[in-house]
Amino acid sequence: MRKLIWLLIVIFPLDLSAQTAEILIKNGKIIDGTGNAWFYGDVAVVNNKIVAIGHLSHWKSTNTIDATGMVVAPGFIDVHTHIEGEEARNPTSDNFIFDGVTTVITGNCGLSKVDIGQYFRWLDSLHLSINVASLIGHNDIRKAVMGTARRDPTEAEMQKMVAITQKAMEDGAVGLSTGLIYIPGTYAATNEVVALAKVAAAYRSVYATHMRDEGDSVVPAIQEALHIGTAAGLPVEISHFKLSGQQNWGRSKETLGLIKNARNKGIDVTIDQYPYTASSTNLGTLLPGWVLADGKDSINTRLNNPVIRTQLIAYMLKRLHKRKLKHFSYPVVANYAFDTSYNGKSIETVNLLKGQKHTAKAEAETVLEMMQHGGAGMVFHGMAEADVQYIMQYPFCMFGCDAGIRVFGEGVPHPRGYGSNAKILGKYVRDEQLFSLEQAIRRMTSLPAQKFHLQNRGLLLPGYAADIIVFNPNTVIDKATYDKPHQYSEGFQYVIVNGALTLSNGKHTGIRNGVTLKNSASLL
Numbered sequence: 001m002r003k004l005i006w007l008l009i010v011i012f013p014l015d016l017s018a019q020t021a022e023i024l025i026k027n028g029k030i031i032d033g034t035g036n037a038w039f040y041g042d043v044a045v046v047n048n049k050i051v052a053i054g055h056l057s058h059w060k061s062t063n064t065i066d067a068t069g070m071v072v073a074p075g076f077i078d079v080h081t082h083i084e085g086e087e088a089r090n091p092t093s094d095n096f097i098f099d100g101v102t103t104v105i106t107g108n109c110g111l112s113k114v115d116i117g118q119y120f121r122w123l124d125s126l127h128l129s130i131n132v133a134s135l136i137g138h139n140d141i142r143k144a145v146m147g148t149a150r151r152d153p154t155e156a157e158m159q160k161m162v163a164i165t166q167k168a169m170e171d172g173a174v175g176l177s178t179g180l181i182y183i184p185g186t187y188a189a190t191n192e193v194v195a196l197a198k199v200a201a202a203y204r205s206v207y208a209t210h211m212r213d214e215g216d217s218v219v220p221a222i223q224e225a226l227h228i229g230t231a232a233g234l235p236v237e238i239s240h241f242k243l244s245g246q247q248n249w250g251r252s253k254e255t256l257g258l259i260k261n262a263r264n265k266g267i268d269v270t271i272d273q274y275p276y277t278a279s280s281t282n283l284g285t286l287l288p289g290w291v292l293a294d295g296k297d298s299i300n301t302r303l304n305n306p307v308i309r310t311q312l313i314a315y316m317l318k319r320l321h322k323r324k325l326k327h328f329s330y331p332v333v334a335n336y337a338f339d340t341s342y343n344g345k346s347i348e349t350v351n352l353l354k355g356q357k358h359t360a361k362a363e364a365e366t367v368l369e370m371m372q373h374g375g376a377g378m379v380f381h382g383m384a385e386a387d388v389q390y391i392m393q394y395p396f397c398m399f400g401c402d403a404g405i406r407v408f409g410e411g412v413p414h415p416r417g418y419g420s421n422a423k424i425l426g427k428y429v430r431d432e433q434l435f436s437l438e439q440a441i442r443r444m445t446s447l448p449a450q451k452f453h454l455q456n457r458g459l460l461l462p463g464y465a466a467d468i469i470v471f472n473p474n475t476v477i478d479k480a481t482y483d484k485p486h487q488y489s490e491g492f493q494y495v496i497v498n499g500a501l502t503l504s505n506g507k508h509t510g511i512r513n514g515v516t517l518k519n520s521a522s523l524l
Contacts, residue, residue: 003358004421005370006187006342017454018156018510019044019052019056019058019059019060020046020059020060020061021044021045021046021051021052021056021059021060021061021063021334022045022046022047022061022063022499023044023045023061023063023064023065023466023496023499024043024044024045024056024059024060024061024065025042025043025044025045025064025065025066025067025072025171025470025494026042026043026056026064026065026066026067026068026088026470027040027042027066027067027068028040028041028042028043028051028067028068028070028071028072028102028386028470029067029069029070029071029473030043030071030072030073031037031071031072031437031438031441032053032074032460032461033071033074033441033442033445033446033458033459033460034442034446034459035438035439035441035442035446036130037438037440037492038071038438039075041053041054041055041056041116042054042055043056043072043468044057044059044429044462045174045458045468045496045499046059046176047499048465048466048498048499048500049462049463049464049465049466050460050461050462050463050464050465050466051385051460051462051463051466052462052524053081053460053462056284063138063501064098064226065164065470065494067138067470067473069472069483070391070442070470070471070472070473070493071437071470071472072460072468072469072470072471073441073445073460073468073469073470073471074273074441074445074446074458074459074460074464074467074468074469075100075101075102075103075442075443075445075467075468075469075495076099076100076102076103076421076446076469077101077102077103077104077300077444077445077448077449077452077454077457077458078096078101078103078104078105078209078399078401078420078421079163079237079263079272079398079399079400079448079451079452079471080105080108080239080240080272080274080400080401080402081104081105081106081108081400081401081402081403081404082106082108082109082111082402082403082404083104083106083132083404083405084106084107084111084112084113084404085404086404086405086406086407087123087128087405088126088461089115089405089407090405090406090408091106091126091127091128091129091287091405091408091512092128092316092508092510092512093128093129093130093405093514094129094406094408094488094508095403095405095406095408095417095418095488096129096130096405097129097130097224097492097495097497097503097508098418098489098492098501099107099401099418099419099420099421099422099478099486099489100421100444100469100471100489100492100495100504101130101401101424102467102469102495102496102497102514103130103131103132103133103263103293103457103467103517104129104130104131104132104133104273105133105134105135105174105208105400105448105452106132106134106135106355107134107135107136107137107173107177108137108179108208108210108239108400108402109137109139109177109178109179109182109210109239110137110138110139110140110177110178110179110180110182110210111137111139111177111179112134112135112136112137112140112183112428113134113140113142113170113176113194113365114136114140114144114164114168115167115168115171115356116136116167116168116171116172116173116199117167117168117170117171117172117214118133119134120132120134120171120172120518124515124516126396127512127513127514128512128514129214129422129497129502129508129511129512129513129514130497130517131457131467131497131498131515131516132492133174133452133454133516133517133519134172134173134174134515134516135173135175135176135177135206135208136165136169136173136175136176136177136200137177137178137179138176138177138178138179138185138188138193138196139178139179139182139183139184139185141164141165141196142160142184142185142187142188143184144163144164144425145157145160145161145164146184147294147295148292148294149184149187149293149294150184150185150187150191150289150290150293150294150313151187152192153192154285155189156160158192158195160194160488161192161196162195162199162444164383165196165199165200166199166413166482166498167179168520169188169200169202169203169205170196170203170518171460171518172451172516172517172518173200173205173519174199174205174206174452174517174518174519175205175206175207175208175234175237175383175452175519176196176197176199176200176205176206176207176208177207177210177239178207178208178294179209179210180193180209180210180211180212180221181210181211181212181214181285182210182285183284183289183292183293184293185483186212186289187289187293187470189222190228190394193228194227194228194231195234197228197229197231197232197234198231198232198233199474200232200234201232201233201234202517203519204453204520205211205228205234205453205519206234206235206236206237206451206452206453207228207232207234207235207236207237208236208237208238208239208435209225209228209237209238209239210239210240211224211225211238212224214242214243214244215243215244215245215247215248216245216247217247218243218248218251218255218395219254219255219258222238222255222258222319223258223502225238225269226258226262226267226269229267229268229269230267230463233318233351235267235268235269235270235451236270237270237271237272237274238259238269238270238271238272239271239400239402239452240272240273240274240279240400241255241256241259241271241272241273241391241397242273242279242383242387242388242391243384243387244380244382244383245322245323245382245384246323246324246325246382246384247322247323249383249384249387249494250384250386250387251387251388252386253390256390256391256392256394257288258303259271259394259477260394262397267491269322269396270396270397270398270447270451271391271394271396271397271398272390272397272399272400273388273393273397273398273399273400273401274402274416274420275388275399275416275420275423275427275428276383276414276415276416276420276423277381277383277384277385277388278332278379278380278381278382278383278414278482279379279380279383279402279414280334280378280379280402280403280413280414280416281377281380282376282377282378282380282454283331283367283371283375283376283377283378284371284375285378286316286319286331286367287312287315287316287317287360287367287371291303291312292309299371300372303368303371303372304372307429309358309368310326312364312368313361313364313368315362316328316364316367317360317361319460320360320364322359323382326360327348327358327360327363328347328348328351328360328363328364328367329346329348329381330346330348330380330381330382331346331347331367331378331379331380331381331392332344332345332346332347332378332379332380332381332412332482333346333350333376333377333378333379333412334376334377334379334414335345335376335377335410335411335412335413335504336370336376336377337374337376338370338373338374338376339373340411342370342376343411343412344483347363347366347367350361350366350370351363351365351366354366363366364492377411377413379412379413379414379482385424387523389432392424392428392434392435393434393435395439395443397443397489398410398444398447398448398451399420399421399424400420401416401417401420401421401444402414402416403416403417403420404417406418408486409486410486412470412483412485413485414482414485415478415480415481415482415485415487416480417480417485418478418479418480418485418486418487418488418489419479419480419487419489420478421444421489422476422477422478422489422490422491422492423478424440424444425437425440425471425473425476425477425479425491426476426477426478426479426491427477428440430473430474430476437473445458445459446459453520454517457517465499466496466497466498466499467496467497467498467512468494468496469492469494469495469496470492470493470494470495471492471493472491472493473491475490475491476490476491476511477484477487477489477490477491478490490506492506493505493506497511497514498511498513498514498515499513500513
């Protein structure tokens with residue numbers, strides 16, 4: 001064999017000076033995604049792949065990027081997004097690209113497209129600027145079979161849900177997600193979820209969950225998530241790990257301790273987080289789940305019932321008092337289609353604008369009125385910064401913005417959709433020095449790729465897809481705020497997606513070279 005190799009070299013001598021790259025990144029501080037220390041070097045890209053890394057003095061390119069003073073890293077993988085419904089409205093996905101994200105995992109919180117195969121075909125024809133992998137959502141599986149009924153499925157209905165799950169996995173879903181706080185997932189018993197998770201387990205996938213509770217009952221919710229993963233035999237990913245409500249501040253050592261103990265026992269569990277003290281979801285989460293069952297007509301009938309209305313107000317006031325608050329100042333309207341003038345204002349402020357009494361009871365009435373007019377997207381302020389930072393330092397905590405593709409200027413959404421990664425790198429790594437830049441990038445790249453079985457992604461290695469970012473570690477920062485969320489992050493100079501230069505000198509090129517990424521087991 002050695003003689004053959006030497007004969008080939010003699011017949012076809014290597015001319016290193018002739019090697020040409022389509023894109024050549026020179027003189028960068030390379031952080032390869034492994035968590036290992038940075039090193040200076042160059043990266044060569046040919047045919048959408050990384051072909052060489054090191055000191056590539058013999059390589060040439062007509063498209064050379066001088067990365068002097070900048071970090072070269074794998075493109076970030078956002079493990080928790082909700083892009084469904086916004087893809088065609090902004091296919092260049094600017095908010096992700098400007099935050100260093102080249103791949104997103106969507107279909108979280110039990111919310112996804114039911115026909116994953118059809119969804120992927122549509123995405124491939126649309127062409128986004130980012131790569132997309134998707135979970136199959138339990139809420140939408142259940143809704144497709146049972147609507148929003150508040151009961152256990154029949155045997156026939158369960159078999160239909162199993163069939164939907166299996167087809168989704170065969171079509172390339174990377175796992176099963178649940179949103180056990182949302183309708184109709186909240187009506188599902190644990191054994192129902194286990195049955196579907198077992199289907200997903202056969203495809204080397206993941207169970208990703210928005211748990212049943214993230215506040216007072218967070219401990220049993222974590223225990224349920226771990227039980228589902230163990231009973232079904234698949235890894236667990238707990239979404240947006242947090243402690244909601246002032247009464248729960250300081251419990252992160254308790255809750256994160258459960259995760260550490262589970263890993264010590266051999267349970268493959270990881271978590272993700274967005275670096276903010278406010279969450280964002282729909283207004284209906286202020287109400288008990290039973291009131292939202294069985295469709296719009298049934299919901300409005302309940303909301304118009306004076307007895308039920310009194311019960312709901314009492315329920316909301318009790319929860320408010322648990323938070324040690326006198327007013328509904330913590331829920332802020334992100335997008336209220338019925339009256340967009342309320343966007344950016346708290347329920348307390350909205351109530352005053354309506355000319356109502358400045359009481360919590362009147363504010364609860366305002367919530368019910370808004371629900372009768374279609375509800376609203378909300379931002380809920382209610383977490384402690386100390387808990388956010390403590391959770392963030394856990395080595396098996398990944399990061400996800402829990403947002404979709406933003407339409408610039410529309411509504412007053414949570415700033416996490418624009419600045420999550422830049423905030424981690426700028427505030428918490430550079431300024432607060434909570435953990436190293438190498439570890440931050442590992443948790444934004446190779447750890448997500450490993451968790452969701454994304455082949456040839458998440459590392460800077462020859463043969464891997466050329467998803468690459470170049471950023472200035474001294475200037476990278478988020479700009480989006482709660483009051484002015486529509487601001488792109490700064491510091492990312494170049495973003496390459498599948499070998500195509502998508503961000504160049506800090507400007508989006510308009511290129512849409514993203515692809516759909518399927519579960520590797522579905523490709524066998």
